[in-house]
Structures are given as C-alpha cells and as structure tokens.
Amino acid sequence: MKKHLKHVLNNFIVFFCCTDSMETNDFKLLYNNSYFYDYTRGLLELKAVDIKEPTNEIQKIGFKDFEIVLQGICEYLGAEIPEKVVKPSAESLIAESTSVEHFQEFLRLISRGEMKDELLENQAQILFEAFEEGIEDYDYDDEFDFFEGINSWHSDWKFDAEEAEAIVSDLIDQDFKFDYPDETYSHDLFPYIQKELAKQELELMSYDTKGDSYLFFVANKNEVDRILELSELTKIEIDQL
Numbered sequence: 001m002k003k004h005l006k007h008v009l010n011n012f013i014v015f016f017c018c019t020d021s022m023e024t025n026d027f028k029l030l031y032n033n034s035y036f037y038d039y040t041r042g043l044l045e046l047k048a049v050d051i052k053e054p055t056n057e058i059q060k061i062g063f064k065d066f067e068i069v070l071q072g073i074c075e076y077l078g079a080e081i082p083e084k085v086v087k088p089s090a091e092s093l094i095a096e097s098t099s100v101e102h103f104q105e106f107l108r109l110i111s112r113g114e115m116k117d118e119l120l121e122n123q124a125q126i127l128f129e130a131f132e133e134g135i136e137d138y139d140y141d142d143e144f145d146f147f148e149g150i151n152s153w154h155s156d157w158k159f160d161a162e163e164a165e166a167i168v169s170d171l172i173d174q175d176f177k178f179d180y181p182d183e184t185y186s187h188d189l190f191p192y193i194q195k196e197l198a199k200q201e202l203e204l205m206s207y208d209t210k211g212d213s214y215l216f217f218v219a220n221k222n223e224v225d226r227i228l229e230l231s232e233l234t235k236i237e238i239d240q241l
Helices: 002-010 039-044 057-077 100-110 117-133 161-172 186-198 221-234
Strands: 012-018 025-031 153-156 202-207 213-220 238-240
Touching (some): 100 213, 153 161, 161 186, 161 213, 186 202
Antiparallel strands (some): 012 025, 153 213, 202 238
C-alpha cells in the first residue's frame, strides 16, 4: 500500500492557494503521468485535471486513492473541507494521540460503569504514566492490578459449563444458564455463552494474560468496538472471544 501511495504521489503535485478571500481554501491539482527526473521540465509539462473526471485508466486508479490522500493532507494541515464535499473516509485519517482520558474511558467501559470514580481516575493515571514511560506489561501478568474494582473472572484455560454458568452469573449479577452440546469444555463453550449473553446485549471478553489463563469480563455489546479501539490506543490487549 505504501508503495502504491508513493507511486500516486510521484505523479501529482497539489498547490494550496487562496481564492476570493484569505478565508477560502481551494486546491489546484496538477498532473504528470511519469516519474520526472528533470523537475523543471516536469513542472512545465504538468496539466490541470478535474479529479472527478479522469481521462484514462491510470487517472481513474490514481484519483480514487488520491482523494483519501487529499483528505489526509487537509486534516493534517487543518484545512477546512466544505460540508458539500463528500469525504472518501467518514472517519478521521489522523490517528488519535493517547491521553489519560482514553484510559479512563477504557476502564469505564470494561467495568460497565460500575468502577468507582476515585479508583478509576487513580488507575487510569497509573496506566497512562506507564504508557508514556514505555513500560511493557506493567507486571499485569501476575498482578492484574488495573482490574481492581472490575467484576472479572481469572481462570486457567480448563473449565466446564457448570463453572462457566456460575461465574458468568456472578459477572452479570443474575442467574445465567446456556445450552451446549454434551462433552463440551473450555474455549469450545464460548459460542454458546456468547449466544445467550447476546440476548441481553452483552458479550464475554478477555484480557490477554500472555499465558495459559483467561481474565474474563462482560461488556455491553454496543461498546465492544470502542473497547477494541481503546485497546489499540492504550496498548492494553483485549481479546474478542
């Protein structure tokens, strides 16, 4: 992908200029269909094009990707994109900078809002400081300190259905039963547990312990995608079972 974008960029030059007033952002897109070694000649041979009306197959391929490149350039430079312009990506192309608020949100979601505010803020600050210092694993393999105040289940990789029912009942604070085939154990039970939890818009997830054990917790199903996003931002690895 990087090589492809490099090829696209080698064939385009974008000029940012102002039209009508200093408050209006505008683009002038110039095009050349070859790598130019003589930059003066290359600039003189550039042609103005309409990105919405490619004239050949190379332009069709290049323009499609270059729209994303243009959006990224605008976001990086802070250039306003008019509302009438349809963006190729509905989401921002600029990566979020990890902050202590991300750790707070992460803890709030994996605890389903049940973690006390003072503990949440303290744990989030500890996690964020460790993140900034680049401390790997933060001794969680043994301690799992940041799961203090979160209703969770630490289990080895071997468990049966009865144990799973009892523990999940505790995690969701209500009686939990699920259907499963005979002689089904451990991770093979996950699909049946998830099917039953989904009826309540819940999902079983696990922190990656880096070992032969699970650290389970239950999340609201509509928050799972955000938990996974925050997992990437905070470098706290969460597994979707």
